[in-house]
Amino acid sequence: MKSLPYFCRGEVIRGFGRGSKELGIPTANFPDSVVDNLPADISTGIYYGWACVGNGDVYKMVMSIGWNPYYKNTKKSMETHIIHKFKEDFYGEMLSVVMVGYIRSEKSYPSLEDLIAAINSDIEQAKVMLDLPENSKLKEDNFFTSTSNSIINGH
């Protein structure tokens, strides 16, 4: 994917509320404006990268892009699970992310337990990949310290 690493930001909006309640894995959902601006070569699937909320610290993340085949969504979503325990929700805040690498395509699973196990395996893979020097350097990118609130596509 020639567009990786891909930098973007947008407001955190509400999804179906399943991430925390059903999966125990909250995902901060991006609005259509961000989803619709994805370059054509960024396919649906699961990605790893770095994320920060507002002007906060930069943490590892995993992201799902697509129609969540397990739930058969009719609208394409772009959702980030930040690998950090937050004290509170952050709906309405600006989320900045850099997508660094691709893990796998989206799948449907025979059970909720299988979906959760797949996501936890994605998280473990992301942690390892992001520690590689060529990936960890992106955590320090100026993108995360710039004050612009606009949606940025590309880099």
Ligand SMILES: Cc1cc2nc3c(=O)[nH]c(=O)nc-3n(C[C@H](O)[C@H](O)[C@H](O)COP(=O)(O)O)c2cc1C
């Ligand atoms: C790392 C990661 C991998 C995911 N993989 C899949 C998948 O393979 N199939 C699927 O249907 N949904 C997948 N999801 C999406 C979840 O189904 C989705 O986050 C959940 O339904 C929460 O949606 P909500 O934000 O609308 O509440 C994944 C989510 C994450 C964070």
Ligand SMILES: Nc1ncnc2c1ncn2[C@@H]1O[C@H](COP(=O)(O)OP(=O)(O)O)[C@@H](O)[C@H]1O
């Ligand atoms: N580690 C985290 N990663 C992503 N979102 C988190 C995290 N911790 C708390 N949240 C909050 O949880 C919300 C996502 O939960 P989720 O159940 O997926 O709801 P929704 O369907 O509205 O996206 C985020 O919008 C954010 O406010």
Ligand SMILES: [Mg+2]
């Ligand atoms: Mg969500």
